Amino acid sequence: MKRKGKKFKKRGGSSLNKLSLFQKSEGKFNRSCPFSLKNAPIIDYKNISVLKKYISENNKILSSKITSVSSGKQKKLTREIKKAKILGLI
Numbered sequence: 001m002k003r004k005g006k007k008f009k010k011r012g013g014s015s016l017n018k019l020s021l022f023q024k025s026e027g028k029f030n031r032s033c034p035f036s037l038k039n040a041p042i043i044d045y046k047n048i049s050v051l052k053k054y055i056s057e058n059n060k061i062l063s064s065k066i067t068s069v070s071s072g073k074q075k076k077l078t079r080e081i082k083k084a085k086i087l088g089l090i
Contacts, residue, residue, distance in 0.1 A: 031068040032068070033068065033069055033070040033073055034067075034068070034069065035069060035070070035073045035077075036070060036073070043073065043076050043077050043080050044080060045080045045081075045083040045084040045087065045089065046084075046089070048084065048089055048090060051077075051080060051081050051084055051090060052090065054067055054069070054077055054081065055081065055090065059085070059090065061077075061078050061081055
């Protein structure tokens with residue numbers, strides 16, 4: 001069944017159609033990793049004051065999207081937090 005002579009029209013030309021959930025908004029800015037700066041704290045299981053900054057109230061590790069830690073440092077941070085939890089320091 002072919003439609004002859006009838007073409008579909010695009011719906012309204014509002015700017016809301018251009019928005020997408022997967023597009024980054026222009027208002028955000030990139031933050032640098034706090035562990036890659038000069039005089040950055042050392043990630044170690046004995047350095048509890050640093051580790052507590054990256055743990056939630058329920059003792060869960062915060063994601064790198066929230067804390068803006070780079071992926072390599074995030075892996076090291078999770079490893080050290082888990083060590084501290086096992087040893088009972090946290």
